[in-house]
Amino acid sequence: MQYIVKSAGLALAYLAAAKVGLVFGTLSSSATIFWPPGGIALAALLLGGLRYLPAVFVGAYLTTVMVDAPVIFAIGFSVGNTLKSYIGYFLLRRFGNADLALCRLRDLFILILLGALIPPVASAVLGTLSLWASDMVTPDIVPDAMWQWWRADVLGIAFVTPIILVFVNKKSSFFKVRGAWEMGALWAISFAVGQSVFLGWQPLGIMLNEELGLTWLFPLLIWAGLRTGRRNTGLLQLMFMSQVLAGAYLQKGYFSDDFTRYGMANFWLFAMLLAVAGMALAILATAQRKAMHQIALNAKVSEVSNDGIVIVDEDNYIQDINPAFTTLTGYTREDAIGRNPRFLSAGKQSHEFYADMWKSLLEVGHWEGEIWNRRKDGEIYLEKLSIYTLKDAQGKVVNRVGVFSDITQSRVEQETVAHHAQHDFLTGLPNRLLFRDRFNQQLALAKRYSKKFAVMYIDLDRFKPVNDTLGHQVGDLLLMAVADRLKSQVREIDTVSRFGGDEFAILVSEVVTQRDVTALAEKILAALKAPFVLENHTVNISGSLGIAIYPDDGMDMETILSNADTAMYKAKHKGANTYCR
Secondary structure (H helix, E strand, C coil), X not given: CHHHHHHHHHHHHHHHHHHHHHHHCECCCCCECCCCHHHHHHHHHHHHCHHHHHXXXXXXXXXXXXXXXXXXXXHHHHHHHHHHHHHHHHHHHHHHCCCCCCCCHHHHHHHHHHHHHXXXXXXXXXXXXXXXXXXXXXXXXXXHHHHHHHHHHXXXXXXXXXXXHHHHHCCCCCCCHHHHHHHHHHHHHHHHHHHHHHHCCCHHHCCCCCCCCHHHHHHHHHHHHHHCHHXXXXXXXXXXXXXXXXXXXXXXXXXXXXXCCCCHHHHHHHHHHHHHXXXXXXXXXXXXXXXXXXXXXXXXXXXXXXXXXXXXXXXXXXXXXXXXXXXXXXXXXXXXXXXXXXXXXXXXXCHHHHHHHHHXXXXXXXXXXXXXXXXXXXXXXXXXXXXXXXXXXXXXXEEEEEEEEECHHHHHHHHHHXXXXXXXXXXXXXXXXXXXXXXXXXXXXXXXXXXXXXXXXXEEECXXXXXXXXXXXXXXXXXXXXXXXXXXXXXXXXXXXXXXXXXXXXXXXXXCCHHHHHHHHHHHHHHHHCCEEECCEEECCEEEEEEEEECXXXXXXXXXXXXXXXXXXXXXHHCCXXXXX
């Protein structure tokens, strides 16, 4: 239903604009000089899509019905105008890549070229040929009729389509109280000048020695374009065009002679300048205001950012820094400006590190990583640094921007968390998770090089009575002392782990013979048998130890660990202070 209502509205808008063009935009010779329906149709397709193409055809056909045109002309006119709108839509969507909000000067020029100059060829050819086929014109004036038809369509699109697009795609309020006085003055002066130039009025009854010329319009367009934005400028251009048509219709003012004095070609060029100049200035001024706002915004962001920002020139000398740079490094603007950033280096990175950094900057234009630097007070800190390369239109490096933050504390916290995740909180030994990881690494090496390794499971004997009689504090001290004794009996390549409670495990790397393992087991049992002196308490315990050797006792982790656990319980059942395999 909504589509039907919008389609009907489009057809009626087309018909109303056609009425304006036929009444006010037609010379005494019956040549139309301005055809606004084409601008409405193209804008509708660009905004709503090809589904509104039937509404364009209906609007064009109703126009011929309104003037009681012959059937052949009605068909040719309707098809030609519909095809014109479709071609404009196709060219702009396929090749234009234009922003319909007309935020860039390129967008306006693409719209004029692909939407206004090329598509009207179709309507001019089909429309004029249908006039000839209907015996409405003689063959000798067909070329002139095509030429005039094309110019009228071009003006209609150039004037109307940009105005519709900027109004529909602009989200901010059109009327702003802050600029109301200036906009009111602009419109009052523009209306008075337009009335004087195109309708011969004397503003406020003032008698002028000579008529105002067309050149009076352009300062007003410049004023509108630079100060009041695209929408207001577009409306001002349309007002001037309306005054032109009204003056020609009433035969008053500058074009009262049906453009005979000025010439149709000259008028068309003037009208195109009128359509484009003000809007182009408005686009440039709007883009400049946005750019200035963005610059101010970026400066504010840089000022309040907690990240340090440093900008260097193409020769890598510092041009600017933000306040956070001083906060993080201790160096003020006076200290840093004009210097190479290498003065910040802590000397912990190698030449290869910097070579890789510059290779990335030169090839990709960006580098991100971690680097050690030194503050002004000599303190070394770790920073996360991102460097971006800025180039001009020719691809030449203009600046590089470095954004960095101090991650020293967060790195310490990360390492602490990672350590706690993989180590026993009480003894500091690797926990079950880290033990299994190292087991997998050892298993992979053993399989690759056909070597042996062993796993020992250890359960403390008589630990529970110590814990119950002397308290958990002494029990904890005992566990820490056991951990120290176990570590003292193994090599650095071996891993001592606590699985929980009074259970420990040892990963013995690079075993040659079974005797290597049993000898180590005997040393460990002897170490555990020796008395422990804890807070003036002498504690005597021992250990039950189970052994499993790869590949004799299993080829995978679960089998080997299970066999070591079973062997430990066998030793437990045989009595204290012994080992089993």
